[in-house]
Amino acid sequence: MQHTHDPQAAPLPGWSTPDRDFPGVQAHPPGELSRGAVLDVGLKCPHSCAFCYYSYYDGGPGQFTGVRKASMRPTSECLDIVRAIAGNGLTHLDITGGEPTVHPGLPQIVAEAAAKGLAVRCITLGQYLMRVREGHRLLDTLLENGLTDILFSLHAADATAFQETCGGSLDAVLSAMDALDSRGFQYACNTVIMERNRRDLPRIARLAVSRGVYAINFIAFNAYHAWRGQEQAAALEAPYTKIRPFLEEAVAILDAGGVAVNIRYVPLCAFPALARHVVGVLGVAYDPFEWRNRCLNHDKPAAYCAEPLPIPDSGIRPxxxxxxxxxxxxxxxxxxxxxxxxxxxxxxxxxxxxxxxxxxxxxxxxxxxxGAGEFAPLQEAVQGPLLASRLRYGPPFLVKTRPTADMRGAMAACLAKSNSEVR
Ligand code: SF4
Ligand code: SF4
Incomplete structure (x- = not known):
């Protein structure tokens, strides 16, 4: 695999040994390439997220027909990919789908990843974690098998909006969060920003702070993949200036609560006051949780799926x-x-x-x-494909390596240090 050290890499600002102060929290050197990986267990999914990038994926008129009919990757293939990922020197693994908690082999896959020394995280809408399977609650089985982390999808802060946005139950998510909170197991969230939820971003932030969320990724809806050319996409996508006041309020709430914030896939000047939180496709390979290998190759062998993609010295792929x-x-x-x-x-x-x-x-x-009226030059220094202010913002570079790591405590301490250095 490519050597992952970047010459611009630097220790986390003012803090080189968080694992001593906060066991299970590792500092990823800002500017160094991620050592994260993904296992995609197949696109099968019972949910109905309005923004789903696998919408119309079978080419038919039904938005979710494709993900309903999609198959799951056999457990044996998933295990081969996990072993190859560990063998390639990657250190943490996201398991995604579709909805990975409907894969019957998930407990075995988690156990194998943990046995290979990978910190293993499940990306889920959180609807099935509290369900009992063969006499055991799925969440308990996954935790017993070594699950390190969970990345919930949290696109709404009230039950009605949640149901309308993805067809699921917010109560199911909150029950799983309650169970995790009682164990001291902290977790992260993805929130896709759409026209329908932009005003609710502060409420989502308050909900996250009230639970054991240690990081939140705000992902602006972009009309990628099947959404290209679809008129429905226009109703989902909000202009940045209309998102801005609500997102700024949400980030202030999360900053005060010791929660890391990433904002994905927007121009760097879309939210100028939040530029240190913004990472696009150029910088994402340097975010420690991001994936270095390929996703969505269900017909390809394990070695191909597990291979880290090369990043040139410039940091920008051709x-x-x-x-x-x-x-x-x-x-x-x-x-x-x-x-x-x-x-x-x-x-x-x-x-x-x-x-x-x-x-x-x-x-x-x-x-x-x-139109182009929202964009104006950003007076910020750049180092490689990242803003210098991003490199000085510590919390996104803290990585959870143990189930009960106090990420919130570490985030708050790191954020206080980051903020004091920019004053
Ligand atoms: S959980 Fe993922 S795959 Fe399933 S509908 Fe939602 S976005 Fe699509
Ligand atoms: S003005 Fe600068 S920050 Fe804004 S879109 Fe153009 S290049 Fe990006």
């Missing part, structure tokens, strides 16, 4: 390289460049932006719908 472009976008905005083959576009004002080297640019569909 597929995301910047190229100058003299053209106009569909909305008539003048452009100055693009990443990849128009994967993202740069409006004219980006030409003089000091942060451009670390910025994804603007999604072409977003630009055609909302």
């Amino acid at each position: 597929v995301y390289a910047f190229t100058r472009l003299e053209a106009t976008s569909l909305d008539g905005s003048a452009l100055c460049g693009m990443r990849g083959a128009q994967f993202k576009l740069f409006p004219a004002q980006c030409a003089g932006c000091p942060a451009r080297g670390a910025c994804d640019g603007v999604d072409p569909v977003y630009l055609s719908r909302h």
Whole structure:
């Protein structure tokens, strides 16, 4: 595998040994490539998330027909991938789907990952964790088998909105969180930001702080994959300026509560006051929980699925390289460049932006719908594909390696240090 040390890597600001102060908390050196991996157990899923990127995945008119009919990867193949991931020197594993808790082999897969020394996290909507299977509650079985962490999907803060957004029960999630809280097991959340929940972001933040959430990833809905060209996508996607006040309030609540915040897949100037939280496709390989190997290759052998993808010394994969472009976008905005083959576009004002080297640019569909008026040069220094302020923001670089690690305590201590250094 590629050597993972980046020459810009530095110890966590002011704190090199969190594992001594907070057992089970490791500091990932900011600027160093992630050593995280993913096992995708198959796309089968009983849920109905409005934003699902596997919507229409079978090519038919039913949004969820594809994920209902999808198969699960056999347990034996999953175990082979887990062993290959561990053999490649990766240190922590996300298990995802579809919905991985409906995979019958999940307890065995978790046990194998733990036995191989991987910190193992399950990504779930949390609907089946409290269900009893063969006389045992699934959550208890997974914890007994060595599960280190859980990443819940939390897209709403009240039962009705949760049900309308994903077809599930918020009570089921909160029951699982209660059970984890009683054991001192902390966990993280993903929240997809959509038009329907942007005003609720502060409520979601308060709910997270009131539970054992130690990190939250706010993921802006982008019209990727099957959503390209779908008119329904327009109703899901909110303009950044309309998200901004609610997201700023949510982040202030989470900062005060000692919860790490990541904001994914937006231009760096989308939320200027929150720039240290923003990571796009360029910087994501440096976030310690992110995946270095391939996902969604159900027909490929274990060695292919477990192989870490190479990242060049520049930190930017050729597929995301910047190229100058003299053209106009569909909305008539003048452009100055693009990443990849128009994967993202740069409006004219980006030409003089000091942060451009670390910025994804603007999604072409977003630009055609909302125009370029929201974007303005960000006066921030860049180191490789990351903002310098991101590298100084400590909490996202703390990694959970034991089930009962006090991540919140470590986050709060680290955040206090990070904030004192920028004053
Ligand atoms: S849980 Fe995941 S796969 Fe299932 S509907 Fe929601 S987003 Fe799609
Ligand atoms: S002005 Fe352009 S390059 Fe600079 S942060 Fe905004 S979108 Fe990115």
